[in-house]
Amino acid sequence: DAGVTQSPTHLIKTRGQQVTLRCSPKSGHDTVSWYQQALGQGPQFIFQYYEEEERQRGNFPDRFSGHQFPNYSSELNVNALLLGDSALYLCASSFFVASYEQYFGPGTRLTVT
């Protein structure tokens, strides 16, 4: 049983560019959450998707947007990249009815230069 997978593993972008990160949830999970982990910090919640809609959102600007597909996979898009967006982006999946128990992918390391 495959766990949560994320792609790409690493990414280097330039300020002002746009980036798309992808996540496939654990088999059977229907809810996907995204977190940003800056160097030396704990992960911070960005947003959560269920039934292809954004259900919860953390304190992140509108430059951060997402999408969930009918197969429950998800994308995180960041526009107009800033140097401060450099971080590890983590995807977590769960069952909606037990969405407090989340399983994390290995993350995508984004570097903005």
Add this chain to the structure above:
Amino acid sequence: AQSVTQLDSHVSVSEGTPVLLRCNYSSSYSPSLFWYVQHPNKGLQLLLKYTSAATLVKGINGFEAEFKKSETSFHLTKPSAHMSDAAEYFCVVSLSNSGYSTLTFGKGTMLLVSP
């Protein structure tokens, strides 16, 4: 608002000695609490969870945590440290809103294990 505070940014122990990682929480009602571990360049792994059942929770790799409501604490312990335990540990509280749960992480405690 719910939050967790990890009282130590770094903890150093010798292999074979006990481990204690401290966490205090703040919540207006009975929370769901978790400990996650993150090894270098790896994703987060769930160690254990408390969801209002038994107050002493056993997790993987010999770790356990005790929920103490009177002290608003959820400290992580292990009787004997192993070199492979060296990693960063996060105390986490779950916030539920209209049925949707999100996780709030502490700042993390780096556990260093020396031979």
